[in-house]
Amino acid sequence: MEPTSRQKVSPFLDPGSITKPNSLAVIQLSRDNFVPVYLKQVDGEHDGYAEGAVLNTRFGSFPHSTLIGVPWGSQIRASKVDTGSRGRKRKRQGADDATEGASSEANESNKNQKNDQASAEGLNGTKQAVADSSGFVHILPPTPEIWTTSLPHRTQVVYTPDYSYVLYRLRAKPGSTIIEAGAGSGSFTHASVRAVYNGYPAEGKRTGKVISFEYNEDRYHKMQEEIGEHGLKGLVHLAHRNVYKDGFLLDGKSPEADAVFLDLPAPWEALHHLSRTKPKKDGEEQNGDAEWVSPLHPKKSAHLCTFSPCIEQVTKTVSAMRRLGWIDIEMVEIANRKLHTLRDRVGLNLQIDRGVNNSPRDVEEALTRLTEIEDRFRENARPRPAAEDTEMGEDDISGEAEGVSKPATNGKPKVEAPKPKFPWQDGRLITRGEPEIKTHTSYLVFATLPIEWSEEDEAAATQKYPVGEEQKQVVGTLDRKSRKEERRAELQNKSGNRKARKQERDAKIAEAMTTTTA
Numbered sequence: 001m002e003p004t005s006r007q008k009v010s011p012f013l014d015p016g017s018i019t020k021p022n023s024l025a026v027i028q029l030s031r032d033n034f035v036p037v038y039l040k041q042v043d044g045e046h047d048g049y050a051e052g053a054v055l056n057t058r059f060g061s062f063p064h065s066t067l068i069g070v071p072w073g074s075q076i077r078a079s080k081v082d083t084g085s086r087g088r089k090r091k092r093q094g095a096d097d098a099t100e101g102a103s104s105e106a107n108e109s110n111k112n113q114k115n116d117q118a119s120a121e122g123l124n125g126t127k128q129a130v131a132d133s134s135g136f137v138h139i140l141p142p143t144p145e146i147w148t149t150s151l152p153h154r155t156q157v158v159y160t161p162d163y164s165y166v167l168y169r170l171r172a173k174p175g176s177t178i179i180e181a182g183a184g185s186g187s188f189t190h191a192s193v194r195a196v197y198n199g200y201p202a203e204g205k206r207t208g209k210v211i212s213f214e215y216n217e218d219r220y221h222k223m224q225e226e227i228g229e230h231g232l233k234g235l236v237h238l239a240h241r242n243v244y245k246d247g248f249l250l251d252g253k254s255p256e257a258d259a260v261f262l263d264l265p266a267p268w269e270a271l272h273h274l275s276r277t278k279p280k281k282d283g284e285e286q287n288g289d290a291e292w293v294s295p296l297h298p299k300k301s302a303h304l305c306t307f308s309p310c311i312e313q314v315t316k317t318v319s320a321m322r323r324l325g326w327i328d329i330e331m332v333e334i335a336n337r338k339l340h341t342l343r344d345r346v347g348l349n350l351q352i353d354r355g356v357n358n359s360p361r362d363v364e365e366a367l368t369r370l371t372e373i374e375d376r377f378r379e380n381a382r383p384r385p386a387a388e389d390t391e392m393g394e395d396d397i398s399g400e401a402e403g404v405s406k407p408a409t410n411g412k413p414k415v416e417a418p419k420p421k422f423p424w425q426d427g428r429l430i431t432r433g434e435p436e437i438k439t440h441t442s443y444l445v446f447a448t449l450p451i452e453w454s455e456e457d458e459a460a461a462t463q464k465y466p467v468g469e470e471q472k473q474v475v476g477t478l479d480r481k482s483r484k485e486e487r488r489a490e491l492q493n494k495s496g497n498r499k500a501r502k503q504e505r506d507a508k509i510a511e512a513m514t515t516t517t518a
């Protein structure tokens with residue numbers, strides 16, 4: 001399903017093969033250091049840079065023009081940028097403030113002149129970037145995982161090991177509707193929208209959606225902005241609301257959710273809004289209210305997860321879940337550990353380098369080295385002839401300095417490590433875990449609320465799967481009565497055969513006896 005003509009497909013859902021202007025990209029500075037950047041295509045000077053919009057990092061400056069239209073994953077070299085005009089602009093601004101705009105006309109003409117100059121220097125009025133040797137970065141497409149590590153943190157966020165497990169347990173799939181509260185920094189929102197995405201909404205078609213609630217006004221506005229910039233309008237519905245008080249309906253209507261994720265300080269205070277019928281209060285005889293609208297899908301079991309940092313909160317949540325009829329309640333803690341996979345190059349004759357372990361590769365190499373050392377030791381312990389007694393003068397002594405003589409191989413050929421076919425196959429492949437687990441973020445409580453089973457549901461099921469009637473059904477080609485008769489005939493047949501055989505045997509015995517007597 002295509003988005004509307006004015007709406008672009010989110011780069012989180014389909015980034016395409018190359019970077020595009022006016023869309024989000026992630027700059028990787030080092031292995032775990034990412035910076036999100038909204039790629040801007042501007043004509044002429046921008047913020048004092050003749051090269052247009054520029055990203056400044058500790059590895060140098062990167063005009064956006066060098067980041068646009070390149071394949072994702074490309075390495076981008078830093079550029080020399082015209083910071084002079086930026087400096088001049090700042091100075092000029094100071095002067096402007098002092099004279100309170102007296103020279104605004106002059107400044108305008110100055111700016112126009114500079115733009116004219118820039119047009120002469122580059123395409124579309126923007127000065128063309130010139131590569132610099134200060135460094136490079138990589139440009140990556142935004143994914144929920146990268147976004148989680150690079151997003152501007154406005155709150156504690158849900159990390160990838162947690163949300164991947166949560167989404168699996170919530171049975172999130174293309175077409176699902178997930179309720180989320182609170183939205184916070186949007187880490188979970190991005191992961192869940194990718195999980196439920198099966199197209200942008202279209203007339204008459206129900207598509208996957210995330211219904212998100214946030215109480216803090218600043219966070220709500222920031223998040224709303226991000227949803228627009230990331231092309232997620234129509235897929236994420238964000239509401240500014242205190243869900244403890246006002247629940248999860250949208251304009252009084254049910255979002256018909258099949259999964260709910262609560263990352264709130266007191267999830268048990270929101271649970272009564274997630275009932276299928278109005279929960280009864282103390283003193284009330286029974287629950288139920290014809291006016292009650294549940295935010296859950298009436299024909300699907302609802303799967304719920306709450307995310308709480310301490311066990312006291314878990315206890316309160318679980319007891320509220322029990323009271324409200326949730327079943328299969330279970331608590332899980334994710335203890336995630338990173339594994340680093342690398343090639344370990346071991347050997348005595350390897351050049352000292354990163355990832356090289358200069359110890360013997362195996363017993364054979366260790367023995368060879370020990371033999372060399374012993375030979376050298378014996379050689380040095382032998383009394384030396386005086387220099388004048390030898391044919392060589394002192395100046396003639398060539399070769400290695402003391403202690404760095406070539407290793408003796410004791411007459412044996414030197415053992416060389418077998419050369420790998422490709423450089424990246426060099427060394428042993430090893431995996432090292434982090435020494436300690438330090439990722440405890442929260443306890444996850446999961447529960448399920450089955451669908452309500454009405455009289456009509458029972459009647460429909462009975463009609464579809466009739467119970468007790470199957471006894472009268474014909475099995476095979478004969479009914480029960482015929483099968484009985486058939487069996488009786490079979491038995492009679494068998495007993496008749498037995499009788500005949502006995503008669504035959506008796507006759508034979510009688511005949512034999514007659515012959516013997518005769």
Ligand SMILES: C[S@@+](CC[C@H](N)C(=O)[O-])C[C@H]1O[C@@H](n2cnc3c(N)ncnc32)[C@H](O)[C@@H]1O
Nearest residue numbers: 155158182184185186187188215216242243263
């Ligand atoms: C830990 S943050 C959520 C982080 C989010 N799950 C993420 O991955 O980025 C909790 C959020 O819940 C919001 N919140 C707290 N009480 C709320 C309420 N009653 N209704 C709606 N949102 C609430 C807070 O403002 C906060 O932004």
